[in-house]
Amino acid sequence: MEGGRAMSAAVSAKVLKAMGMFGGVRMLQILVGIIRTKLIAVWLGPAGVGLFGIFNGAVDTVKTLAQLGMRSSSVRDIAGQTSPSAIAVTVTVVRRWGWMLGVLGAVLMVACAPLLSRLTFGDGGMTLHYMALAVVIFFLSIANAEEAVMQGMGALARLAKASVWGAVAGFVVSVPMYYFWGIASVVPSIIAYSLANFTATYIYKVRGIRAERPVGVGETLSSGRRFIILGLYMTTADFIAQALSYVFIAWLNNRGGDTEIGFYQAGYTMVNRYVGLIFTALATEYYPRLARVATSGKRLSVFVAHEMGLILMLLLPAVTFFITLAPWLVRILYDSRFEAAVPFITIAMAGIVMRGVSYCMSYVILAKGDGLAFLSTESVSALAGLGLNIGCYSAWGIGGLGVAYALWFLLYALIVGYVYYVRYRLTLPAPSLRLGVLTLSVTLACIVAAQCMPSTILRLSIIPVPVIASVLVVRNLRKLIRR
Structure with missing residues (x-):
């Protein structure tokens, strides 16, 4: 023990x-x-x-x-x-x-x-x-x-x-x-x-x-063949995702004009580039660590559960701060003309939580070198994302794209979870699932509160949530490291 x-x-x-x-x-x-x-x-x-x-x-x-x-x-x-x-x-x-x-x-x-x-x-x-x-x-x-x-x-x-x-x-x-x-x-x-x-x-x-x-040359070619084939699957998946993203941009341009595209790009950049920093940073260490134990189902399950616990703890204060301060962050990084993107950014934070859950499981596919499964999951996800973006924008405008983002990564988590549980027969412990439900519940509560505020300044009343979350996370991380 x-x-x-x-x-x-x-x-x-x-x-x-x-x-x-x-x-x-x-x-x-x-x-x-x-x-x-x-x-x-x-x-x-x-x-x-x-x-x-x-x-x-x-x-x-x-x-x-x-x-x-x-x-x-x-x-x-x-x-x-x-x-x-x-x-x-x-x-x-x-x-x-x-x-x-x-x-x-x-x-x-x-x-x-x-x-x-x-x-x-x-x-x-x-x-x-x-x-x-x-x-x-x-x-x-x-x-x-x-x-x-x-x-x-x-x-x-x-x-x-x-x-x-x-x-x-x-x-x-x-x-x-x-x-x-x-x-x-x-x-x-x-x-x-x-x-x-x-x-x-x-x-x-x-x-x-x-x-x-x-x-020799023969060994160089044959050994490289393994990662080149996996790389081809990854490149194809990336191409499909980029192509479908372009299809949506073209559709949005025809439907809403370049101003709507500007709002979408601003919101998407803030959600993916700035909050997504957490995923980029963690993947650098997480991916090779999984690859080293790819043949051991038990160790894979342990590492995935551990990573999920850490990432959910880190995401809780991050997404709640973003929800609270979204209007001011938009003004700092862009200007007041881009405030139409605030609902998109706010609602998309629920998708960031689901992205954290799916992220932990999806790297198992790469660690196992399962290129076909990777291509399949990413392609289905990209197609679903396109459909959700078009449907939710048609229904609710720019704010609907936040709903689409949240539903997209919920669906992606289910797709990857199916591969994780059924194809690889891996499991997640109950504490990880409870932490995921708790993080998502707090995030959704903050989103509802922020969207119901009659004025921007009243969003600051939510600030105790990320502050308390930050204190609790720091305390738990210190305990975890000192064990």
Whole structure:
């Protein structure tokens, strides 16, 4: 019993440390991105902002196609190895695939450059600019492989430092280009930013790992096949989700106009980017930890229950604070014209709680390398999300999109839960389920109270709820860590 409590305390401390590190890293990256966008808007104007969007969009598209999901899928293979020799072989394979996919992506960008220029600008005048971006694809591929190695081996401090210094160095290098070169800095600054990120990753990469025996071309291809196939499933699922998201944006534009899209994008960004920081930060440590015990049903169940308990405790004060302060947060991050998004943000917090529950179970699918199950659950979820968005917006407007978000992740939790319970025969203990019901109940009560307030200022009467929740959570976390 004491040994189990000690292990739980150690895991809790490790999880919270990882969340602190990568939550801070993500916040820094967001801040750097906001400042960069502001400087580009001021110094380069709307045309510069537009060109950055066009060229970065092309890079993201080609990168997604060429990388085949390797950044995430290879983490599982590295983390799942148990002996130093097996780890060394897998790391060698991942690094080689990083180089191969980098070359493939660069060639693909060069080959597509004339077509991209004609489709986007109407002529071949930007062909050389697109060709130059092949360097970015190459750097990104190698950096992604090294980041996967760091994450899979649990070198999270190195990964955090590489991310921080990459963002800072990229910012420092690119800003003078904006100022001195103006609109001509767009492509060179994208290249410089990617080179700075690559350099930081290379400096902090895990060193001293050499396979004890030669790893031939055949083994490189056959070993890489495992994570490439999983990556293909992940890439396909992501493509379907992005395509259906675009379908909804196009539908909303035709139905409500660009103003409604602005409200939706503002609300969705606040819900996913800022509150979603918790999930991004925790996943960095959680995913490889699950991959290491993927063959043990008992240990998987224990880790999922532990993660769910932690994430629900962290979400309770976070979502109730967001519900209470949503109008003021919108004014700070946007302005008063975007207050129409407040009901969307408020109601969507119930979906964040359900997202926390489903998040803990969904990573089991990836940890097991079950690509078909992942593609199926994500595709069904994306289709359901599209239907709910259209139906709820038609019924209740922008606020209805908050209802759609909450119902979407409730349905997603049920879908993933079915896979978790039926396909894998795993379980969740009663305390985890009770905590989930409690967190959702408090969140729903705060949402109803906030929506019923006759004025914005009266929302502050809810503030004792997140304050008390924060005190209780801090107290419980301290007890958990000190066991």
